[in-house]
Amino acid sequence: MARILCAVTGSIAAYKAAEVVSRLVQLGHEVHVVMTRAATELVRPRTFSALSRRPVHSDLWDPMEAYTEHVSLAELPDVAVIAPATANILGKLAHGIADEIVSTTMLAVTAPVLVAPAMNVHMYRNPVVQENIRKLTSLGYRFLAPGEGYLACGDVGPGRMTEPAAIVAAVTGLLAEGRPGTRPPEGGEVCGG
Numbered sequence: 001m002a003r004i005l006c007a008v009t010g011s012i013a014a015y016k017a018a019e020v021v022s023r024l025v026q027l028g029h030e031v032h033v034v035m036t037r038a039a040t041e042l043v044r045p046r047t048f049s050a051l052s053r054r055p056v057h058s059d060l061w062d063p064m065e066a067y068t069e070h071v072s073l074a075e076l077p078d079v080a081v082i083a084p085a086t087a088n089i090l091g092k093l094a095h096g097i098a099d100e101i102v103s104t105t106m107l108a109v110t111a112p113v114l115v116a117p118a119m120n121v122h123m124y125r126n127p128v129v130q131e132n133i134r135k136l137t138s139l140g141y142r143f144l145a146p147g148e149g150y151l152a153c154g155d156v157g158p159g160r161m162t163e164p165a166a167i168v169a170a171v172t173g174l175l176a177e178g179r180p181g182t183r184p185p186e187g188g189e190v191c192g193g
């Protein structure tokens with residue numbers, strides 16, 4: 001049994017994250033879900049709290065949350081998964097932007113991070129998005145390349161999120177490898193607070 005942090009962002013593929021969470025729970029893992037506000041517009045947090053049997057975190061400023069909830073969430077996983085990952089979250093992580101609960105939490109995660117992008121084919125092919133993916137890959141984030149096919153916007157091409165079963169298989173593979181986290185330990189850093 002492992003602890004998995006599933007981050008869901010505001011892609012039309014957000015509904016597929018429910019299957020990812022369900023499959024991971026069925027495998028016996030402890031699954032925690034964090035969602036962006038855009039993701040909650042597409043799938044209700046209640047779906048994920050029911051599937052994970054835990055509260056879902058979607059608001060950095062929720063007065064009911066412990067004030068360092070994002071740090072606690074970041075410290076708990078053996079593996080973190082961002083599925084689906086929007087162009088927006090890729091840009092934020094590549095540039096150290098932490099302005100809501102998913103980006104803030106993911107920047108503090110030191111466990112291995114699997115990223116499953118999902119977006120319109122032209123967004124995916126945009127050189128800025130590709131540059132962000134290259135940068136994050138070089139920093140240790142593990143990408144699951146999107147599949148090709150019919151996209152919700154009507155276009156055809158790469159951009160479809162990897163299927164839930166493949167994401168779960170990748171999580172299982174990473175856990176079996178016991179690989180180190182996204183970032184090597186650093187010395188001499190300044191700790192906030």
Ligand SMILES: Cc1cc2nc3c(=O)[nH]c(=O)nc-3n(C[C@H](O)[C@H](O)[C@H](O)COP(=O)(O)O)c2cc1C
Nearest residue numbers: 009010011012036038039086087088089118119120
């Ligand atoms: C119905 C709908 C579907 C969307 N699907 C995607 C998508 O698949 N990929 C993406 O990058 N953005 C998509 N967007 C745009 C994002 O939701 C938007 O960029 C948002 O700011 C992302 O916020 P987040 O990264 O904090 O979740 C979609 C927007 C809407 C309204």
